Amino acid sequence: MNIRNKINDIYSLEQLSSGNTVIHRRHPICKLLAAFIFIMTVISFDRHAFGRLIPFIFYPSILMALSETPYGLLLKRVLIAIPFCLFIGIPNLFLEKDPAFTVGNITVSCGVLSFAVIIYRTYLCVMAVLLLIAATPFTELTAQLRRMKIPNIFIIMLEMTYRCLGLLAGESESMHIAYALRGGGAKGVDIRHAGGFIGSLLTRSFDRAERIYAAMKCRGYGLSYGGIRQRVITVSDAVYCALVCFLCMFFRFVDAGRWITAFVERIS
Amino acid sequence: MLNIVKLTVVYPDNTKAVDKFTLHAGKEESVALAGENGAGKTTLMLAITGVLPIAEGSVQVDGITLEKKNLNDIRARTGLVFQNPDDQLFTASVYDDIAFGPRNYGLPEKQVAERVNQTLEELGITRLLGRSALKLSGGEKRLAAIAAVLSMNPSVLLFDEPTAFLDLKARRNLIRLLNKMPQTKLIASHDLLFLEEVCGRAVLMKNGTVFTEGAPADLFHDKKLMEDCGLEAI
Structure with a gap:
């Protein structure tokens, strides 16, 4: 691939921002605020709280579907960021050897858990920023x-x-x-x-x-x-922002992962 | 309407790039600007739009004098099409590039979209709407650059070497297009045949000032005059 194609690649995400989906139509400040709160909430968790972070997949998944952003385009860019956090996460594998939990006969150490949290957190945060760029000029x-x-x-x-x-x-x-x-x-x-x-x-x-x-x-x-021009914030803009904030706060303070596990155990 | 009186532009190294240049272009008039390389054509155009500071003299667009407080107004009324369209197309898509000016002037997004679509239709390039500016041909880039300027509805259009990078067909299309445009036009070019087809009056520029002016057919065919101006007659 030549340099020109790579430049096109860089700007291809921004080209999606001229779309007209329900997310594109939201006020930029609401989208910016929602993304900021999402990222802040995600990074506020403990480094071993993998289970607590799982429900946060709601934000990129829903936004991606509603803004009609192709997953491949986002994944390619997320993969660029992953190696950087690998460097940060790898030492944890060797430094934190205390067992965190056991699955069958396999004991998972705290290091593995914190490594997974770093990767997952990076994935969520980069996705949030990329989706913001893809849906806002x-x-x-x-x-x-x-x-x-x-x-x-x-x-x-x-x-x-x-x-x-x-x-x-x-x-x-x-x-x-x-x-x-x-x-x-x-x-x-x-x-x-x-x-x-x-x-x-x-x-x-x-x-x-x-x-x-x-x-x-x-x-x-x-x-x-x-x-x-300063756009007016409409009711739907405010509802969008409030909904994201509410879900972020809900998953921050309520251990939804444990609820889900308990629910699954009860039906099984 | 464009009125330039004794305009002088001095570069930081004290070079007088434009020296007491005077020109009046009436409503809907097309004026050709010819001169050798370094005569000051591009500098003159940048000074008219207030990008370069004026040392002396004045510029008026539609009766509004170019001053710091009027820059907003002057730039909304004056559209400059750069020599190299790559310098002018800097956003990810053709739409965003054409929308750049209207958005800066605070138009609501609905009106911006209307302006973009209207301009693309006028120029017959609606097919470029969703395309990336980086992937266009030379002729398409030129038209997209013109659209980017026209979307601001300027009353004065400044063209710096508009036929550069164009093949003969694209050049012919551009001539047709310019002849249809109602705005006041100042067109700087080395392509004298093109200027002859588009402009009713020509100004020959030398060392930053007006060397002479007259009908393009009279000036461009005068061998002695053109040589004195550092140019070659047709």
């Missing part, structure tokens, strides 16, 4: 951040980084092709030329970033940051 998200009085410099940095990601990749692809065509069949960039290559890439990217910024300014960017 990026411009609306940053507009809400501005409304929440997040310092403007951070938001501009976020916007420019996001926009310039594709630009940097595009420039590096053009330069790499130009280099390869005169590189005498060499694979990759020769170490002798790497410094100059990276330097030129940065200079070219700065130039393009400046032109893109000019194009953005010409179409009203940055004039008044209240630019994006």
Whole structure:
């Protein structure tokens, strides 16, 4: 896969944000708030509370179905984040050897449990963020951040980084092709030329970033940051937000996992 | 309507990129801007939209003077189509790119969608609606960039090298399109045949200022004049 296709891959999730499902239609601030509360609740659990976290799958599952977001697209991105938490979780396997519980003859250690919690927690949190991006246009998200009085410099940095990601990749692809065509069949960039290559890439990217910024300014960017129209929060927006908050709090303070186990035991 | 009086733009290294440039373009008029590389055409366009600061002189769009307090108004009335459409198309989808301007000007999402659809229909490119800007051909990118500007309903359109990256068919389509557009247009290009077909008046630019002006057919075929301006006659 070439760099251009990878850039398309990066932005393919944002392209879904122009959809018109029941989730897309919700007010961005309600979606942002719901995702924030969900993530905060998920990370508030003890590192061995795997059973307590299981019901939280409700959020990504329901949102994915309602926003018609393809699971494959999300999973591909979640898998990028997983290796990072593997590095954090692996030492637990060796450091926490106390038994947590036994299934048949197999004893599961606390280390295995906390390792599983780290992976699962990452999965839930990354899914929540990805679903937020897939169901809300990026411009609306940053507009809400501005409304929440997040310092403007951070938001501009976020916007420019996001926009310039594709630009940097595009420039590096053009330069790499130009280099390869005169590189005498060499694979990759020769170490002798790497410094100059990276330097030129940065200079070219700065130039393009400046032109893109000019194009953005010409179409009203940055004039008044209240630019994006303030949508009214409707009853259904408030209900959506309240429902997510309620379920998060419910599963946070009620051990639904134990209820389910007891229920299953009773019927079996 | 565009009115530029003795406009001077100075770069931080004290280079005068535009020097006492004066031009008046009436309602629905198309003015060609020709000049050698580095004559100051792009700088002039960026200064008209307030992206580059003005050292001296004034710019008026529809009677509104370009000042810091009027930037909102000036940019809503002036649409600049960049030389390289890749610089102008920076969001994930064609829809978002066309919606970028109207959203910044606070239009409700319903009106934004109406503007986007209307603009795409006007340009005959409704097929591009859900596409990624990164996957378009050169001609499609140019049309999407024009749509991104037209969606703001500007009264003055500035084009910087609009035929760059276009094949002959796309160039022909662009000529047809520009001739249909009612807005005041200032078109900078090296493609003199294109300018001759689209513009009723031409301004030759040299060293950041007006060298001469007149009918495109008269200027572009005058070998001596064009050579003096650093250009080549048709």
